[in-house]
Amino acid sequence: MTVPSCLAPAPAPTNETELFYRASALAGFNLAELAQGAGWVLPANLKRDKGWIGVLLERYLGASAGSKPVQDFADIGVELKTIPVDRNGWPLETTFVCVAPLTGNSGVTWETSHVRYKLARVLWIPVEGERGMPLAERRVGSPLLWSPDAEEEAQLRQDWEELMDLIVLGQVEHITARHGEVLQLRPKAANGRALTAAVGEQGQPILTLPRGFYLKKAFTGHLLARHFMVQS
DNA sequence: GACTGATCATAT
DNA sequence: ATATGATCAGTC
Numbered sequence A: 001m002t003v004p005s006c007l008a009p010a011p012a013p014t015n016e017t018e019l020f021y022r023a024s025a026l027a028g029f030n031l032a033e034l035a036q037g038a039g040w041v042l043p044a045n046l047k048r049d050k051g052w053i054g055v056l057l058e059r060y061l062g063a064s065a066g067s068k069p070v071q072d073f074a075d076i077g078v079e080l081k082t083i084p085v086d087r088n089g090w091p092l093e094t095t096f097v098c099v100a101p102l103t104g105n106s107g108v109t110w111e112t113s114h115v116r117y118k119l120a121r122v123l124w125i126p127v128e129g130e131r132g133m134p135l136a137e138r139r140v141g142s143p144l145l146w147s148p149d150a151e152e153e154a155q156l157r158q159d160w161e162e163l164m165d166l167i168v169l170g171q172v173e174h175i176t177a178r179h180g181e182v183l184q185l186r187p188k189a190a191n192g193r194a195l196t197a198a199v200g201e202q203g204q205p206i207l208t209l210p211r212g213f214y215l216k217k218a219f220t221g222h223l224l225a226r227h228f229m230v231q232s
Numbered sequence B: 001g002a003c004t005g006a007t008c009a010t011a012t
Numbered sequence C: 001a002t003a004t005g006a007t008c009a010g011t012c
Helices: A018-026 A031-038 A052-060 A114-119 A151-167 A217-228
Strands: A079-085 A095-099 A122-128 A144-146 A183-187 A196-199 A205-208 A211-215
Touching: A018 A052, A018 A122, A031 A052, A052 A079, A052 A122, A079 A217, A095 A114, A114 A151, A114 A211, A122 A217, A144 A217, A151 A183, A151 A217, A211 A217
Parallel strands: A079 A122
Antiparallel strands: A095 A211, A122 A144, A183 A211, A196 A205
C-alpha cells in the first residue's frame, strides 16, 4: 500500500460510491501517514486539537469546509462522522450530532429537525482512539455508510420528542445526560461562561449553557457491530 | 473504569 | 454568540 497524498483539499465527491471508495482507500493507514500525506504536523495529543482527526479526513474525502449548519457532503446528502473506537471496534466516546435549539421551538417536528437531517445518511469512519495509544499509531478503519432503520429512527424520534418537550416547557436546566435511551442532551460550549437564550420554568427568557444532542455509545456501538460483526 | 458535565480550537 | 470538528477529565 502506498501512502495516500492529499496536499490540497480533495474535490467534493459526486456520488456515494465515489465517497465510499475514497474512504475505503484510507482504511489501514495510521494518522502519521495521513498527516504526512496532507502535509500536516501531527499534534502531540488531541487535548487542544479535539477535532483534528475529523478535519483531516474531511480534507481527504472532499467535505465542504466551513461552519455552515449543513451536511458535510450536502450535494449528495451525506454527513461524515469519525468515531473513536477501542480494539474491539466499540465506541470510546458519544457522538455529537448538532446544537439543540432552545428557543423558537413552537411547532417544531421530528420530520424537520436538524437531528433527523444530520443522521439521515452518515459515513461512519472508526478510528483507533484508546488514550494510551500514540496519535501517530492510531489506524483508520473501514467506513460504513448508514441510515437509521425503522427501529433506530423510532428510538431517535422518541428521545428527540421527549427532550424537545422538556426544552419547550422550560425544563432545560433539569435535563441531564441520563434522559433519553439513545439520544442525550449535554453541554456544548467553549466553557462554563458561554451562555445562550432559553425558556425558563415560568416561560420567561433565561440564559443557560448551550446544549447539543449526542448519540449514546450503545447506539453507535450496535450500529457499527451490526455491520462489522464484532461483539456487542 | 464508566459516565456526565466541562472544555478546546477555529471560522463566520 | 453560534456553527463546525469533537475529546477531556473530575466524580461517581
